[in-house]
Amino acid sequence: MTLTIRKRMIQHIPVLEVVPTEFLNEPLSLVIYYHGWQTKKELALTASKKIAQENIRVILPDSMYHGERKIENRSMIPSFVFWSTLQYNLSEFPMIKNFYQKRGLIQEDNLGVAGFSMGGMTTAALLTRYPEIKVAAILMGSPNFESFISRTAAYIQKEEGHYPDYLVDLFSWTKTYDLSKMPEKIAGRPLYFWHGTDDQKLPYDVTYQFYRDHKDQVYGRQMSFETGEGEPHILTIDIMNKTGKFFVQHFSD
Numbered sequence: 001m002t003l004t005i006r007k008r009m010i011q012h013i014p015v016l017e018v019v020p021t022e023f024l025n026e027p028l029s030l031v032i033y034y035h036g037w038q039t040k041k042e043l044a045l046t047a048s049k050k051i052a053q054e055n056i057r058v059i060l061p062d063s064m065y066h067g068e069r070k071i072e073n074r075s076m077i078p079s080f081v082f083w084s085t086l087q088y089n090l091s092e093f094p095m096i097k098n099f100y101q102k103r104g105l106i107q108e109d110n111l112g113v114a115g116f117s118m119g120g121m122t123t124a125a126l127l128t129r130y131p132e133i134k135v136a137a138i139l140m141g142s143p144n145f146e147s148f149i150s151r152t153a154a155y156i157q158k159e160e161g162h163y164p165d166y167l168v169d170l171f172s173w174t175k176t177y178d179l180s181k182m183p184e185k186i187a188g189r190p191l192y193f194w195h196g197t198d199d200q201k202l203p204y205d206v207t208y209q210f211y212r213d214h215k216d217q218v219y220g221r222q223m224s225f226e227t228g229e230g231e232p233h234i235l236t237i238d239i240m241n242k243t244g245k246f247f248v249q250h251f252s253d
Contacts, residue, residue, distance in 0.1 A: 001053050005045070010099045013092055014068040016041050016060040018052040028057040029110035029251045030100055034089055034119030035060065036140075037082060040067030044116065050240035051114070054248035057105065059096060063118070064088035077164075079152050082118065083171055089122040090177065093130070110134055110251040114243060116235050117141055117202065121148075125177035128185045135250045137192040137243050140233055142202045143210050144180035151203075183214045190222045190250035194239045196231025222250075 002021040007014070019028065031051055035044040041060040048058040062068050063085050074081050093113075100106050112135040115123045120141015127136055142148050149171055153163045175181060195207045208227070214220035224246070228236070 003049055003052050010061075011095050013095065014041070014062045015096065016045065016048070018045070018048045018058040018060065020052060020055055023055065023057075025105075027105050027107035028055060029108075029112065029247070030057045030059065030106045031112040031114055031135075031247055032059045032061070032093065032096055034113075034115030034122045035063065035066065036115075036117030036119055037085070038066070040070075042067070044119075046237070047116070047235060047240045047243070050237075051244040051247060054244045056112075056244070056247060056251075057100075059100070061089075061092065061096060077167070079149075079156075080167075080170065083174065086118060086122055086125065087173070089119075090125055090129075093126055097130075097132075112136060112247050112251070114247075115139065115141060117233065121145070124179040127189070127191070128177050128179055128182055131187060133189065135190045135247050137194075137246060138207075139194050139235055139239065139243065140196065140199060140202060142207055143178075144206050145174045145178040146180065147206050148202070149174065180210055183210070183217070184219045186214070186219045186223065188219055188222055190246070190253075191220075191224070192243060192246045193223065193225040194228060194243075195225075196228035196233065198230050199233045201233045 004019055004021045004024055006017050008017055033048050035041055041062045044060050048060050052058045065085050111133055113123045113126050113133050114137035116139045120138040123136050123138050124143035157163045195204045197204045211225040215223050
């Protein structure tokens with residue numbers, strides 16, 4: 001299959017659009033794919049191509065402070081830029097979605113979201129707010145924001161001897177987007193997890209425990225979890241392929 005990759009600027013957001021060439025201007029199922037921390041949209045192209053090969057239009061935005069939006073002299077406040085980046089992703093999702101909706105390019109309202117690492121956390125947060133998302137994939141990302149913040153705080157406490165009190169207030173917004181606090185927001189939607197057991201950045205156990213706690217609930221019965229035995233914080237080609245298959249299978253349900 002031949003794919004076309006074209007650059008767009010959606011308001012202020014630089015994106016890459018990956019689409020089967022024969023359907024370039026036709027309505028297709030659409031997946032917005034978010035890259036990880038300290039990378040850029042171009043580095044997520046391989047994963048997006050695997051999804052696009054299933055006759056899906058894939059949109060890769062550059063997150064704030066990344067790729068074309070990278071800036072020098074970023075804030076040195078511990079983890080502030082990470083959460084600010086994620087917050088931008090959440091605020092910009094409707095702009096990207098609306099751009100394609102207005103042009104009639106989303107087939108049968110088949111809208112999906114996926115992401116790796118920080119992009120997976122963006123995906124988890126979006127599920128708490130947008131019921132129009134039909135299918136999602138969290139790849140090496142945590143749906144438990146509180147756990148991630150606590151782990152970061154413990155690290156800063158150890159390295160610097162204290163954790164700034166003001167960060168507790170600055171990160172308070174995350175509670176309203178923490179999927180682990182409102183798992184019922186999954187609402188029976190197909191949700192694919194993949195996580196490696198040797199992930200040193202986002203612990204496997206936290207994500208797997210979330211799955212175990214909710215997989216038998218009515219809202220969580222369409223969740224699927226795949227374990228990468230011994231896999232570090234890296235996305236594999238096999239999982240990229242499986243992610244594409246997951247989307248096409250559930251968009252057609």
